[in-house]
Amino acid sequence: MADWFRRNGAVITLTLHVQPGAKRCELVGLHGDALKIRLAAPPVEGRANDALLGFLGKLFDVPLRQVELRQGGQSRHKVVAITGSKVTPESLLNQ
Numbered sequence: 001m002a003d004w005f006r007r008n009g010a011v012i013t014l015t016l017h018v019q020p021g022a023k024r025c026e027l028v029g030l031h032g033d034a035l036k037i038r039l040a041a042p043p044v045e046g047r048a049n050d051a052l053l054g055f056l057g058k059l060f061d062v063p064l065r066q067v068e069l070r071q072g073g074q075s076r077h078k079v080v081a082i083t084g085s086k087v088t089p090e091s092l093l094n095q
Contacts, residue, residue, distance in 0.1 A: 016072075022039055039051045
């Protein structure tokens, strides 16, 4: 099993390494035991976190209210929980 996500019932918990200030929002791949994501938003006033949650909501095809930042509000290393998605985390790496 992968180290960068866990599934507990309807909840998928992701371990992320986030790089704000990129040209566009995109999945990069694995970075150690985390999934690396580049964000087009700057790390100012929570804008990168808002962009991250929106990006993950689109990737996992769930409304924003089902995406929750659990850890790492001020850090590049974040833990995010997604509830009720039918998208499997493994499928994201194959895009």
